[in-house]
Amino acid sequence: xxxxxxxxxxxxxxxxxxxxxxxxxxxxxxxxxxxxxxxxxxxxxxxxxxxxxxxxxxxxxxxxxxxxxxxxxxxxxxxxxxxxxxxxxxxxxxxxxxxxxxxxxxxxxxxxxxxxxxxxxxxxxxxxxxxxxxxxxxxxxxxxxxxxxxxxxxxxxxxxxxxxxxxxxxxxxxxxxxxxxxxxxxxxxxxxxxxxxxxxxxxxxxxxxxxxxxxxxxxxxxxxxxxxxxxxxxxxxxxxxxxxxxxxxxxxxxxxxxxxxxxxxxxxxxxxxxxxxxxxxxxxxxxxxxxxxxxxxxxxxxxxxxxxxxxxxxxxxxxxxxxxxxxxxxxxxxxxxxxxxxxxxxxxxxxxxxxxxxxxxxxxxxxxxxxxxxxxxxxxxxxxxxxxxxxxxxxxxxxxxxxxxxxx
Numbered sequence: 001x002x003x004x005x006x007x008x009x010x011x012x013x014x015x016x017x018x019x020x021x022x023x024x025x026x027x028x029x030x031x032x033x034x035x036x037x038x039x040x041x042x043x044x045x046x047x048x049x050x051x052x053x054x055x056x057x058x059x060x061x062x063x064x065x066x067x068x069x070x071x072x073x074x075x076x077x078x079x080x081x082x083x084x085x086x087x088x089x090x091x092x093x094x095x096x097x098x099x100x101x102x103x104x105x106x107x108x109x110x111x112x113x114x115x116x117x118x119x120x121x122x123x124x125x126x127x128x129x130x131x132x133x134x135x136x137x138x139x140x141x142x143x144x145x146x147x148x149x150x151x152x153x154x155x156x157x158x159x160x161x162x163x164x165x166x167x168x169x170x171x172x173x174x175x176x177x178x179x180x181x182x183x184x185x186x187x188x189x190x191x192x193x194x195x196x197x198x199x200x201x202x203x204x205x206x207x208x209x210x211x212x213x214x215x216x217x218x219x220x221x222x223x224x225x226x227x228x229x230x231x232x233x234x235x236x237x238x239x240x241x242x243x244x245x246x247x248x249x250x251x252x253x254x255x256x257x258x259x260x261x262x263x264x265x266x267x268x269x270x271x272x273x274x275x276x277x278x279x280x281x282x283x284x285x286x287x288x289x290x291x292x293x294x295x296x297x298x299x300x301x302x303x304x305x306x307x308x309x310x311x312x313x314x315x316x317x318x319x320x321x322x323x324x325x326x327x328x329x330x331x332x333x334x335x336x337x338x339x340x341x342x343x344x345x346x347x348x349x350x351x352x353x354x355x356x357x358x359x360x361x362x363x364x365x366x367x368x369x370x371x372x373x374x375x376x377x378x379x380x381x382x383x384x385x386x387x388x389x390x391x392x393x394x395x396x397x398x399x400x401x402x403x404x405x406x407x408x
């Protein structure tokens with residue numbers, strides 16, 4: 001059984017703050033600064049460039065990828081970390097499109113990348129950019145088709161080449177059924193790309209069991225890797241040696257130190273490397289994953305559901321002007337709770353000013369994330385009391401809270 005009081009002590013949390021924004025940026029693991037200092041002084045400082053071999057820097061993306069694989073139900077040696085989530089989205093969608101083209105015939109004639117309007121805008125931007133790159137003059141007829149989340153299944157037709165879906169909606173916390181949608185997509189000859197930005201570290205994921213083709217995600221949210229922490233990409237074993245990496249980076253080459261003039265893709269998921277591994281960022285992420293080694297996703301999920309249910313109950317009882325935007329049924333939501341309020345931005349700024357850190361998403365979403373590693377019942381109750389004070393007494397109705405000049 002996970003001792004969550006012990007894991008909470010492993011994070012630096014400013015005194016007096018209740019942090020409910022780990023679904024945007026996880027807090028600092030206390031061990032991370034020392035780990036980064038060790039890498040800086042003992043490895044970078046002492047080894048200099050020989051650290052790539054002596055300290056094993058080049059192998060870190062694979063090693064850390066395997067640690068993340070346990071949390072997302074992936075096979076060993078099929079998760080690679082590095083670069084940003086947007087880059088990994090581009091790689092995955094481009095590789096998925098290439099797989100369809102390689103099939104030839106009717107599969108190659110498919111023109112549609114299907115997504116939904118609950119997807120994070122950056123994913124949609126990447127798909128738009130890929131289409132512009134492949135079909136600049138529009139003669140190929142490639143299309144990004146965006147539908148309502150509830151309409152994804154019915155739109156999995158023989159026009160669709162790739163289904164690109166974020167499992168958990170970043171605004172409402174609504175969760176797609178990965179297994180059901182993947183099965184239907186495959187039955188219709190569609191390649192799947194899943195974005196796990198709000199799933200990894202938040203709820204159990206079974207990529208291998210669902211036979212997902214590709215998946216991507218970030219490590220700075222629930223995994224607590226730090227701002228700008230590297231992203232990850234998963235490639236199903238059946239595609240690993242044939243998926244085209246699209247971004248043919250030097251480190252994805254089969255023999256990077258042969259310095260050949262032409263690109264040859266590396267074996268398996270190694271071909272999805274692009275840029276130089278961020279050694280210091282990897283050190284911080286490794287320190288965060290040490291905490292994850294103390295628990296499992298089923299335990300995290302059960303605790304998360306308890307905290308979310310308690311928060312919904314407390315806030316609804318205290319703040320009738322707030323409308324629940326998140327599914328009440330825990331089986332179809334992630335690890336966040338969102339409420340709608342017309343002046344949600346100002347209300348959230350007032351809540352933040354009083355030490356409860358959540359965030360706002362346009363047009364009217366007040367969003368709160370729940371990570372059992374460092375959030376407990378006392379935090380939930382105290383946060384609800386502060387939100388009640390802000391809402392019942394209209395404390396948000398101040399000019400300084402209505403000026404939209406903050407990240408949150």
